[in-house]
Structure formats: structure tokens, C-alpha cells
Amino acid sequence: MVTPAEVWQWLEAVPDPEVPAISVVDLGIVREVTWRGPELVVTVTPTYSGCPATAVIAQDIETALRGHGIERVRIETRLAPAWTTDWLSDQGREKLRNFGIAPPQLVQLAVPPPCPHCGSGHTECLSAFGSTPCKALYRCRACLEPFDYFKPH
Amino acid sequence: MAAPAVFEFCLRLGDNDLILSQRLGEWCGRGPVLEEDLALTNVALDLLGQARLWLSHAASIEGRGRNEDQLAFLRDAGEFRNLLLVEEPNGDYAHTMARQYYFDAWHLVVLDALSIASDASVRDIAAKAVKEVAYHLQRSRDWMIRLGDGTEESHRRLQAAADQLWPYTGEMFAMDEVEASLGDVGCDLEALRAPWREEVQSTFARATLAVPAAGWMQRGGKQGVHSEKLGLLLAEMQFLQRAYPGAQW
Numbered sequence: 312m313v314t315p316a317e318v319w320q321w322l323e324a325v326p327d328p329e330v331p332a333i334s335v336v337d338l339g340i341v342r343e344v345t346w347r348g349p350e351l352v353v354t355v356t357p358t359y360s361g362c363p364a365t366a367v368i369a370q371d372i373e374t375a376l377r378g379h380g381i382e383r384v385r386i387e388t389r390l391a392p393a394w395t396t397d398w399l400s401d402q403g404r405e406k407l408r409n410f411g412i413a414p415p416q417l418v419q420l421a422v423p424p425p426c427p428h429c430g431s432g433h434t435e436c437l438s439a440f441g442s443t444p445c446k447a448l449y450r451c452r453a454c455l456e457p458f459d460y461f462k463p464h
Numbered sequence: 465m466a467a468p469a470v471f472e473f474c475l476r477l478g479d480n481d482l483i484l485s486q487r488l489g490e491w492c493g494r495g496p497v498l499e500e501d502l503a504l505t506n507v508a509l510d511l512l513g514q515a516r517l518w519l520s521h522a523a524s525i526e527g528r529g530r531n532e533d534q535l536a537f538l539r540d541a542g543e544f545r546n547l548l549l550v551e552e553p554n555g556d557y558a559h560t561m562a563r564q565y566y567f568d569a570w571h572l573v574v575l576d577a578l579s580i581a582s583d584a585s586v587r588d589i590a591a592k593a594v595k596e597v598a599y600h601l602q603r604s605r606d607w608m609i610r611l612g613d614g615t616e617e618s619h620r621r622l623q624a625a626a627d628q629l630w631p632y633t634g635e636m637f638a639m640d641e642v643e644a645s646l647g648d649v650g651c652d653l654e655a656l657r658a659p660w661r662e663e664v665q666s667t668f669a670r671a672t673l674a675v676p677a678a679g680w681m682q683r684g685g686k687q688g689v690h691s692e693k694l695g696l697l698l699a700e701m702q703f704l705q706r707a708y709p710g711a712q713w
Contacts, residue, residue: 360592361513390517391588393595439603440503444510444596448499464595 313381315344318351325375328367329443330461332410335368339398342389350383351376356394358464359444396445396464413449413460424460426451436460470583471525472545472642473650475535476686477574478518479546482536483694484567485511486701490554503603507564510596517589537705541688541695548685549632551694558611558621562629565604569663570636570656571597577651586649605667612671619672626668627676634681636660642686 322344323336335341335355343354353372357365369386376384396415399407404414413424413434425432431453438448439462447462488508495501519532549567554560575597578590611618637657643650668675684690704711 357513357592359510359513359596360517361509361511363509390592391584393588393592395595438499438503439599440499440506442502444506448502462599 312346313351313379315346318344318353318376318379318381321375321379322353322372325371327364328371329362329364330407330410330412330445332412333399333403333406335372337400337403337406339396339400339403340368340394341372347385350385351381352385352387354387354389356389358394362444364443394464396461399461407461411458412446413458415461415463418463420463424449426454426456427458428456429454434458469642469645470586470649471522473646474518474522474525474586476545476547478515478522478535479544480550480567480571481511481515481518483544483546483697484550484564485509485515486697487550487552487554488560488564491560496557504560507600507603510593510600514589514593514596517592521585521589533705537702541690541698543688544690544694544698545686545688546690546694547632547635548682548691549629549636551685551690551697552629552632553693555625556621558618559625559629561604561607561611562622562625564600565608565667566629566633566636566664568597568601568604569660569667570633572601573656573659573663574651574653577656581651582648608667608673609671612668612673622671623673626673630676631680631682635683635685638681638683640686 319336319341322341323334325335327333327335327338330338338358340356340358341353342356343352345352345354353376355369355372372386373384395418397418399415407414408427411427413427416422416424423432423434423436426434429451431451433452434449435452436447437450437457441448441459445461445464447460448457449460450457485508488504488511491501491504492508493501495504515536516532519535523530523532523535547567549563552559552563572594575590575594578586579594581587581590608622611622613619637653637660639653643653665675
């Protein structure tokens, strides 16, 4: 039988549909992988309550696992504890930065993010709400480039 | 405490989110600038997601085979339990932001209180939603200060909006027998009046706005007595399911 560890590895190759630079595992939304009898149960927690990607993510995970030969997959949603950006992996943060999105600072630190392009700390918020529920619009005052900030949540 | 009270309570929370989300959605494509258009619809999306959680939970408590969609699209105005405040039309931008600010400030303290409620589902939904609402309040508070302490024109418009909507804020804290019967499954709404007022007073002071004087407070939304404005909103929101029952994507 396939071990949960192998499944976790496969899931690392499933991209987030709205921020494809990182995987669903990097995002910290896969909470548990376990066999329940003949059924593989993957527990996922939503990012934002209204995030339209939630349904697509469940579908993508199921498709990927079927592709690896798992016949019975069940995706369960778990609300608590509520998802936080503190669960983003270090690798995920690095991938975001390389993609041009400033990774979230830890929730407790209320400091502006450094620019993902030039690294300057001299940045300003244009709008706390951006192209997806999880991002804010920022601008770098040093290199003048605008950028997305994956906001602490 | 009877199950119907929890059902009613979840309907109230879900309907507030749903109706305000629909109102904010009316701004889509009409925001004064692109960033505002995005922000309004992002907040609307958060509220819609929260409405789905509350209404799904309400449907499962009811146990009559209804689901979130049937609750949203197949109830008529008299069966809606939202606060009168959220069905108020958008008006100008000052009006939209004043309505949002009064609601966000209330929403945050309510969800905060509910995140330690004794009902696990209520607690989990509230703990999830409160993080989103913290961002909503930050934004609407900023706009109160920016418009209130802005130009003569923006100040005049925001003060007028804040005054006009004030009579709809009393209902947020006036507990009826449903809420009183909930005990620690719900929260003590009366007790949240003071922290809400503190938030409003400090923001209005920074915004150079006058807190409206005490006076007559409207009520009835939570019991299903609504203004005709809700009917018009529902006519648009529910049109598809009324015209083509059971239609799906």
C-alpha cells in the first residue's frame, strides 16, 4: 500500500491554481493524509472562506492522486484551526519571492514587506486588497516597481 | 436551549453576510478607482464565503433537507433575518463606507466573542471569519478617517451618511428571546455595545465627525420585518433560481 509519506510527496507537485508558483503543500492547506480502510482521506483547510480556488484545489488533488493509481480518494474540509500564512513552508516563501510576490511576514510582525525585486525595505501599501483574497497591492519606493504581497493572515 | 434558536441565530449571521455581500457586489465594475473596485468585491467575496458556512450549518441543524443554496435563493423577504443596516442601498461612497464601518466594527466584536462559544461549529466558523473581518474593519476605518478628515465636501457627505444610518445600529445589540435563549452557544450582544461604541467614538474623533445623538432606533430585521429595499435586492439576487428552478453551472 502507498504510504502517506509518498502521497505527501505527490501533493508537493500539485500547484495552487491561483498562485501556481507554489504547491498546495507549500501553502500549508493540506493538513492530513491518512488511510481509512480502502479509502485515502486528504484533509484540506480553506485559505479564505470565499476563496473560489477551494473547489478547484480539491479537484486537482483528486485528479493527481488518481493519476498515481489511487482509486478511492476522499477530500475532507477542516475549518479549525483556521489556516494561517505562518504555515507557509520556507521553500514556498522562497518560490513566491522568485515569482515576484513578497511572501507573508509572520502574523505578529506588523512591518511592511521588503520588495521582492530589489530587496529594499522602503515599500508602501497601495491597497490591502489585491488580485486574489490572499494578496495586497504594494509599491517599492526604491525601484518603483509595484508588486503583490501575500498578506499575513 | 432548543435547536431552532441556533438555526435562527446562524440564519441571522449568514443573512447579514449574504445581503451585504450582494450590496457590495453592486459596486463591481463601478468603483471610483480600480483598487477600490477590487477591495469592495474582495470584501464581498469574504462575506459570501462566510454566508455559505453559516447557511450550510443552519441547514444541517434544521435537518429538513434544505441546503445553503435553497436558503439563499428560495426564501422570500419575510424569511430573511439580516439586520436592516445591511439592506440599506449603496448611495454614494460615503454611504457605502459608513454602512460598512458600522457593520465591520460590530461584526468583529461579535465574531471575536463567538470564537469561544460552546458550540464547536459556531466557534470554528467565527474563528475563521474573524481574521478576514479584521482586514475589513481596518479598511473601512481608514476610509472614515480619510473622508471625514478630508475635504469640506467629503466631510459633509460622510457626516450625513453616518447620521442617516445611525438609527439602524441599535438593532445590532438589542437582544430578543432567540438570542437570550442561546446562552454560551451564542454571545451577549448587549455587552458588546460598549466596545463597539468605544471603537466608533475614537474613530469619529480622528475623523473629525460627530457621533450622532441618541434617538429612535429602527428594528425588525432580525425577526423578518424588512424595508421594501430588501425585496428589490432579492428580485435581482434570486432571479435565476426563480426563473429557472434548479439551474446549475
